[in-house]
Amino acid sequence: MTSLKPMRSIGVTFFAAMLGLLFVAGFVTPASAQDEPAVGPKPPVPFRNTESHVGDITGHSADGKLPYRRYCAGCHGDYGDANGENAVWLDPKPRDFTIATFKCRSTLTGTLPTDQDLFNTIGRGLTNSNMPIWNTFSKQERADLVAYIKIFSPRWEKEKAGVPITVPAEPPVTLESISHGQALFAKLECWKCHGLHGEGDGPSASTLTDSKDNPIRPFNFAAAGNDSRFKCGSTNQDIYKIFMTGVDGTPMPSFADVIQPNDAWDLVHFLRTLQVHRKSRENDILMAAHGVIPPYVEKKTGSLAPAASANEKVPGGGQ
């Protein structure tokens, strides 16, 4: 019994010394070297109560938080900064909600979209990207998500959403309107990026980058199947809005100051005929004319000069 005592005390001393060493080596030194930890969780985005109004539904950011973190944060990130864990694998990149620049708007370029625009985008998804069609959400959930993504950018506190552009009633599709649309396609130089036949292979196509300097492709109208769906909606009204308001964050500019409303409808009719794999009124009318678009002849004054067909480069000569 007595002989065990010193043994024990030696053991205890040794153990204490080892513990001390371990403490010094393992804890104290690195902890003192790390005055400001460079790693670790970011501070959370300060939560705000925001609302969205879609029809008679009111969305609340408090209710949007859970579905956002469950379904959206994987790509758009916990902080809404497009740095979710999947983002590196995606092309095109997810939207960065901290800068509040949105592609699909009914409002002019540089303005915030309406709640309805964002609501529609969530339900529609974005063709040719990894944003799925979220029609599994109820309308209330979608409205809540619209409210929630507003907490990421201070722009939503300072600015109101833009005023939706007015889209006049669509005139009937005629061979003439298609022909005028083709002249506009040449005159407005849509083909510089989208290509003479809308195949997304224009002379500038290979140089395009989005606002974060990632390469981006112009829309290929002639794509088959689902790829021929427009990003921001599939009706003629949606096409009208896309080129009038522009696709912010991408090279696609706004043409609202450039095209007269009726001319814009003619352009819509022509763009439909570029969708060669898609059935449409426009394609039916063109087929009835054996697929030949007659050259555009100027009628009214103040309209465009009779531009050559899109197959000829725009004359660069003097006036």
Next chain:
Amino acid sequence: MSNKRFSLVLMMVLVASSAMFAGTVSGKVTYTGTPAHMKPIDMSKEPSCAKQHPTPITSETVVTGANDALDNVVVYISSGAPDDGQIPTQAITYVQKGCQYIPHVLAMHVDQEFAIANDDQTSHNIHPHPTVNIEWNLSQQAGSPPIKKQYDKPEFIPVQCNIHPWMHGWFAVLKTSHYDVSKDGGDFKLPNLPPGKYTITAWHESYGTQTADVTISGNETKEVNFSFKAKPY
């Protein structure tokens, strides 16, 4: 002619300001080392622009002059002079001509309206890439009226035309009315400075920023020179 008139006005302003005991900072921006070779631009995809340049122009990221002068450097008072909030009234225009931005760097005051004009026979899209200001992207056809815009926060904003990818320029939005862009051999001049201590910042799109402190004590002209280290590529 208009230049002469402008310099006359400038002289009158200088005379008037010297009467008010205001100081001037002037100087020259130079570089050391060998700047990157500026490649000639191939505009063959835009014939109407290509024929305006019998000898191909080069990109304007670095524009140098004789005696190692460096142009397109924004020189401005970054501290010392509280912003008096006076927005310069003269009209400023950013012209697209020959598929080039003229001037390459447009300096302006916060909230100052500027016009964007298209003198070409082709259409352009004006696509500035701000990060703190609001991004927009507009198409401008040949012969259409100037677009009027302004920015409400100070920022150096790169400008791009997506249709003609070689077109690059800058908007320098500043929260001071004392600024100049070095030109004609790297010269700059900041007139009408009341007595005080100032920090002057020089910004170049590729070489970064430099600062210098200067004290103005009455009616005098102080010389401040900046020298940037050139990047070889």
